[in-house]
Amino acid sequence: MKILLAADIENYSYVAAQEAARFAVNTWADVTLLGLEHADKGTHEISQRLAKALNTYIEFFTAPSSPFAGFDDRSLVKQGDKTWEMTASGQEGRKKLRVLVRRGDALENILAQTWEDEPDFIVVGGAVAGKPEWLGEINLPQKLASTAPCSVLVVKEKKDPETVVCCLDHDHVSQESLEIINQLVTQHRAQLKVVGIADGKGLAGKVEAKMNEVLRYYTERGIRSWVELVKSEDLSQFARNASASSLIGLWLGKQSLLKKIFSKRMLEQLIGEAGSSVLILK
Amino acid sequence: MSEQTSILILDDEPIVTKRLKPSLEKKGYEVETFTESKDALQRIRQRTFDIVVTDLKMEGMDGMQFLTEVKKRSPDTEVIVITGFATMETAKESFQKGVFDFLAKPFKLGEIAAVIEKADAKRRGR
Numbered sequence: 001m002k003i004l005l006a007a008d009i010e011n012y013s014y015v016a017a018q019e020a021a022r023f024a025v026n027t028w029a030d031v032t033l034l035g036l037e038h039a040d041k042g043t044h045e046i047s048q049r050l051a052k053a054l055n056t057y058i059e060f061f062t063a064p065s066s067p068f069a070g071f072d073d074r075s076l077v078k079q080g081d082k083t084w085e086m087t088a089s090g091q092e093g094r095k096k097l098r099v100l101v102r103r104g105d106a107l108e109n110i111l112a113q114t115w116e117d118e119p120d121f122i123v124v125g126g127a128v129a130g131k132p133e134w135l136g137e138i139n140l141p142q143k144l145a146s147t148a149p150c151s152v153l154v155v156k157e158k159k160d161p162e163t164v165v166c167c168l169d170h171d172h173v174s175q176e177s178l179e180i181i182n183q184l185v186t187q188h189r190a191q192l193k194v195v196g197i198a199d200g201k202g203l204a205g206k207v208e209a210k211m212n213e214v215l216r217y218y219t220e221r222g223i224r225s226w227v228e229l230v231k232s233e234d235l236s237q238f239a240r241n242a243s244a245s246s247l248i249g250l251w252l253g254k255q256s257l258l259k260k261i262f263s264k265r266m267l268e269q270l271i272g273e274a275g276s277s278v279l280i281l282k
Numbered sequence: 283m284s285e286q287t288s289i290l291i292l293d294d295e296p297i298v299t300k301r302l303k304p305s306l307e308k309k310g311y312e313v314e315t316f317t318e319s320k321d322a323l324q325r326i327r328q329r330t331f332d333i334v335v336t337d338l339k340m341e342g343m344d345g346m347q348f349l350t351e352v353k354k355r356s357p358d359t360e361v362i363v364i365t366g367f368a369t370m371e372t373a374k375e376s377f378q379k380g381v382f383d384f385l386a387k388p389f390k391l392g393e394i395a396a397v398i399e400k401a402d403a404k405r406r407g408r
Contacts, residue, residue: 001385028384030393175297182366183368186366186367222339
């Protein structure tokens with residue numbers, strides 16, 4: 001498994017780094033930590049604040065018992081006009097931790113790194129309303145969730161949710177997304193609720209069959225799970241309520257009706273208002 | 283590849299074995315796949331494999347018992363664990379039992395191919 005953690009110097013990135021590290025250490029994932037800095041920093045060395053933040057984030061990953069143990073004598077080496085890569089010695093760990101810095105447009109830089117690394121999912125921190133946002137980019141996690149080619153986990157707080165709620169409205173669910181949910185449920189020792197979205201005519205046959213298949217997939221693997229039906233017109237309210245205490249997952253695949261229900265504005269609102277983390281599954 | 287490297291893959295999800303087998307065969311490996319641990323167990327009693335890739339959580343004999351059996355019968359076989367339910371405990375236990383690497387699902391074909399290549403290089407370097 002590969003994870004891309006995108007982080008700046010703000011508190012939400014600190015929390016996202018803690019959560020990403022906890023997940024990566026348990027799953028032995030390969031990780032790219034991408035530090036982001038504003039374009040107005042010029043072409044000189046990266047700021048002390050970002051360097052300090054990155055070192056803090058690296059510590060979350062590199063405890064002696066971790067698969068990323070080591071990572072000493074760190075040094076950021078300029079790779080191009082606006083990119084740096086960290087070199088380190090003593091990497092005794094079995095898994096790869098790559099640390100990079102990109103300066104400039106945060107969203108563009110995260111997407112560029114995503115195309116390069118092809119991670120299974122991206123982890124970003126979500127700012128609390130009214131607090132500093134991603135290098136001046138309003139709603140960056142929301143925009144990333146809409147545009148990224150892979151799943152995106154927007155971390156809102158350091159908490160183990162009791163339930164992972166996944167909303168499903170179409171019959172195409174990728175194996176990768178099922179497996180990401182497995183790992184999250186295992187990590188948090190949570191139970192799983194699969195929510196089907198019913199329109200006026202009830203749940204379409206194909207979706208109902210897929211829901212049963214998904215439910216069987218998880219119960220056979222010993223995950224406590226159940227299904228619930230929600231009317232499409234009540235979904236955004238349901239998702240907002242659920243996101244107060246549960247980790248909420250939305251399957252926003254190409255064939256998804258959720259994409260229509262959750263217009264870009266509503267998705268932005270949900271991620272912005274969610275009390276807990278939100279996982280956008282692709 | 284001078285001498286064909288043999289690989290046994292055990293995963294109760296047919297989608298995993300279906301994806302891996304053709305891709306690894308294309309790279310020149312000899313691959314046998316199993317979705318039932320009892321069948322895989324029977325096979326390792328008949329012959330040894332250079333590399334074994336096993337899931338952990340399965341019906342019947344689980345992957346941890348299976349890899350223990352593989353290592354008992356053939357200590358030189360390199361074992362790679364793949365799991366949809368990774369924890370630090372299962373990873374540690376796997377390494378204590380001598381596995382070569384531990385991969386959490388999902389993974390891309392390129393990732394597991396790279397790990398198999400490393401395991402093969404280690405085996406050939408002995």
